Amino acid sequence: MxxxxxxxxxxxGGKGYCCSQILILLALDEMGRENPDLIRAASxxxxxxxxxxGLCGVYTGAAMLLGLYGGKGEDMEESVDVLPLMLEELRDWFAAATTQYGGMACRDIxxxxxxxPDAARCGxxxxxxxxxxxxxxxxxGLDPSEGRSLS
Incomplete structure (x- = not known):
């Protein structure tokens, strides 16, 4: 279930959004935000x-999510110090998760x-x-329901 x-x-998915867009939409929904420009960019x-x-949209979309929560977005803002480590952890996890398909590229998966898209694999x-x-x-130490502050 x-x-x-x-x-x-x-x-x-039924509305036509791809993997990377779905990840961003889920995060924005959790934060109570909307950002059609970001969703278009994720396409x-x-x-x-x-x-x-290229790399699977699930991986690139997930990396984009980490950047959404931890990256620099304004002149006076800095990325969180742990962003490179979080991205490395994601890469290692995704590489292991896709070993069974022979690689991290969309074509491999x-x-x-x-x-x-394969509903079982992609979903x-x-x-x-x-x-x-x-x-x-x-x-x-980052709250998925909060995100970075909005100016």
Whole structure:
């Protein structure tokens, strides 16, 4: 049985959002925020950077999430000190999570079927990545429900 996050992921996928966009939408929803520009920007990460040859959108979207919570966004703001370590932890986790597919590229995960997301593989990775990002944030003293302050 799916939990609320799983149901929300399915709903967003059904509306045509890709993996990277779904991750951002989940985080924005948790923070009680909306940002259509950020969602549009995340579409550049869809389908392994467009042609399935690049890194999976789940990975790049999850990295984008860590940046959303820990990156520099204003002139007088700095990235959190642990951002590079959080990104490294995410990379190591994703590399291990995708070993069974032979790599971290969209093409590897989809077994060469570019443009045809696999509900089980992609949905499972989105769900696991979202949970992993939340765990990384909490373990580094960042609240997933808060995000960075808005000016």
């Amino acid at each position: 799916l939990d609320d996050t799983g149901l929300k992921m399915m709903e967003l 550049g990460l869809c389908n392994g950077l467009g042609d399935c040859s 989809l077994d060469g079927r570019c443009g045809q 499972g990775l989105v769900s696991a990545a979202y949970a992993q990002v939340r765990e990384i944030l909490v373990n580094n």
